[in-house]
Amino acid sequence: MARVVVVGGGYGGVTVAKGLDPFAEVVLVEQKDEFVHHAAALRAAVDEVWQHTIFMPYTNLLKNGSFVQGTVSRVEGTTVHVFGREPIEADYVVLATGSSYPFPAKYSSSRAQVAKARLDQLHANLRDAKSVLLVGGGTVGIEFTGELASSFPDLEITIVERESDILSTPGYSEELRSEIRSQLEELGVRIITGTQLAYLPPHNVGELGHFVVHTTSGEAVEADTWFQCHGARPNSGYLAGTEYEARLHPNGTIRVNANLQVVGSDRVYAVGDLTDVRESKRADAARQQARVVMANICAQIDGGEATHVYHPTKEWVILPLGPTMGASQLLDADGNSRVIGAEQTAEIKGTDLMVSVIRAQLNLP
Ligand SMILES: Cc1cc2nc3c(=O)[nH]c(=O)nc-3n(C[C@H](O)[C@H](O)[C@H](O)COP(=O)(O)OP(=O)(O)OC[C@H]3O[C@@H](n4cnc5c(N)ncnc54)[C@H](O)[C@@H]3O)c2cc1C
Structure with missing residues (x-):
C-alpha cells in the first residue's frame, strides 16, 4: 500500500488524511496534541465555554492510518523528519502546515492545556479592562471587535487600520x-x-496595563489592553536548507502548480495557507484544495497522472460580529457576489461557528 505522510493537521491536512485513509497508509504528523478550530478562536477569547469547544481530539479521525504527535524538522525528497523520531519514508507527502497568527487568533503552544491557561488569563484581564485597542481592521480585527462588544458591552473599543478603510482585502x-x-x-x-x-x-498583547499610544498622524489612543490583528505568517521554516527552499517565496508561501504539486515535485503536494494559490486564505479553500490533492494522489496510486486542477474562487467571506450581528459576501451559483446581513450571517456562522461541521469531520459525536 502506498504511504502518504501528511504534515500538519489543520483544516487542509485533516481533510486529506481522512479522505485518503481508505486508499493508502496515511500518517498524519501534527505538532499539537489537539485539533484547534481557529474559526471559533475569537469567541473562545471572550467566552469560557467556547474555550473548551474549539479543542478537539484527533483520536477518531483515522480508522486505518496513524496520528503522530510531533514537529517536522525537515522534509528531504519524500522523507519526513520528525524531532525525536525515526525519519518516515513516504511515497507521497502533503505539506499542510498552514500559518501562524498572533494570539488569540492562533496559539503558539502545541499543548491545549497551555493554550487554555492563557485563555483563562485573557478572560480575567478582559473582565477588568475598560478599553481595548485592536491594531488591524481586517477580518480578524473586525470579528474580534464583534466578540468583545457582545461579551463586554461597556468596553470602549478602538481599531487602528493602516489602509484607508477597514476590510481592505x-x-x-x-x-x-x-x-x-x-x-x-x-x-x-x-x-x-x-x-x-x-x-x-x-505591554504584551492581551496583558492588562493602561497605556497611551499615538498614531503617525498624531492621534492619541488610550487603552487598558491591546491585540495585534494582522501578521499571518506561513509555517515553512522547516523547509529552509532543504531542496524545497528554492520553491519558497520571500513571504514564506510555497509555489504549487495547478494540480497543487509543489513545483518540480511529482509526489509532494501542498494545501492551505502554506501555498501561493492566489486567493484569500480560508479553511474552506484548504479543504477544497485537499479534495483535489486526494483525487490526484488516488489517480497516481492507480498508475495514472495527477490531472485534477484546483480553481481559486472569487472573494467571499462570512463575517459575524458576535452571535447576532455581522454581514457576509457570498457567491451565487453564477459566481456573482451578494451581501447578506446580520440575521443570515448569524444563521450561517455566528451562532455555531461551524463547530458541528468540524466535529463531524473529526468523527466526533
Ligand atoms: C481567527 C480566525 C478566524 C477564521 N475564520 C475562518 C472562517 O470562518 N472560515 C474560513 O474559511 N477560514 C477562516 N479562517 C482562516 C483559516 O483558519 C485558515 O485559512 C486555515 O486555518 C488554513 O488551514 P490549513 O490547514 O492550511 O492550516 P492551519 O489550520 O494553520 O493548520 C496547520 C497545522 O500544521 C501544524 N504544523 C505547523 N508546522 C508544523 C510542523 N513543523 N510539524 C508538524 N505540524 C506543524 C500546526 O500546528 C497546525 O495544526 C480564520 C482564521 C483565523 C485566524
Whole structure:
C-alpha cells in the first residue's frame, strides 16, 4: 500500500488524511496534541465555554492510518523528519502546515492545556479592562471587535487600520464594508483609518496595563489592553536548507502548480495557507484544495497522472460580529457576489461557528 505522510493537521491536512485513509497508509504528523478550530478562536477569547469547544481530539479521525504527535524538522525528497523520531519514508507527502497568527487568533503552544491557561488569563484581564485597542481592521480585527462588544458591552473599543478603510482585502465589496461600518458605529466602536501606530504599546498583547499610544498622524489612543490583528505568517521554516527552499517565496508561501504539486515535485503536494494559490486564505479553500490533492494522489496510486486542477474562487467571506450581528459576501451559483446581513450571517456562522461541521469531520459525536 502506498504511504502518504501528511504534515500538519489543520483544516487542509485533516481533510486529506481522512479522505485518503481508505486508499493508502496515511500518517498524519501534527505538532499539537489537539485539533484547534481557529474559526471559533475569537469567541473562545471572550467566552469560557467556547474555550473548551474549539479543542478537539484527533483520536477518531483515522480508522486505518496513524496520528503522530510531533514537529517536522525537515522534509528531504519524500522523507519526513520528525524531532525525536525515526525519519518516515513516504511515497507521497502533503505539506499542510498552514500559518501562524498572533494570539488569540492562533496559539503558539502545541499543548491545549497551555493554550487554555492563557485563555483563562485573557478572560480575567478582559473582565477588568475598560478599553481595548485592536491594531488591524481586517477580518480578524473586525470579528474580534464583534466578540468583545457582545461579551463586554461597556468596553470602549478602538481599531487602528493602516489602509484607508477597514476590510481592505481586494475583492471585498463596498456594500460589505459599509454594512459592517454601520454596525460598528451602532456598537460605538472608534475607527481610525489611514494611519498606523508610531510605536507599540508597552505591554504584551492581551496583558492588562493602561497605556497611551499615538498614531503617525498624531492621534492619541488610550487603552487598558491591546491585540495585534494582522501578521499571518506561513509555517515553512522547516523547509529552509532543504531542496524545497528554492520553491519558497520571500513571504514564506510555497509555489504549487495547478494540480497543487509543489513545483518540480511529482509526489509532494501542498494545501492551505502554506501555498501561493492566489486567493484569500480560508479553511474552506484548504479543504477544497485537499479534495483535489486526494483525487490526484488516488489517480497516481492507480498508475495514472495527477490531472485534477484546483480553481481559486472569487472573494467571499462570512463575517459575524458576535452571535447576532455581522454581514457576509457570498457567491451565487453564477459566481456573482451578494451581501447578506446580520440575521443570515448569524444563521450561517455566528451562532455555531461551524463547530458541528468540524466535529463531524473529526468523527466526533
Ligand atoms: C481567527 C480566525 C478566524 C477564521 N475564520 C475562518 C472562517 O470562518 N472560515 C474560513 O474559511 N477560514 C477562516 N479562517 C482562516 C483559516 O483558519 C485558515 O485559512 C486555515 O486555518 C488554513 O488551514 P490549513 O490547514 O492550511 O492550516 P492551519 O489550520 O494553520 O493548520 C496547520 C497545522 O500544521 C501544524 N504544523 C505547523 N508546522 C508544523 C510542523 N513543523 N510539524 C508538524 N505540524 C506543524 C500546526 O500546528 C497546525 O495544526 C480564520 C482564521 C483565523 C485566524
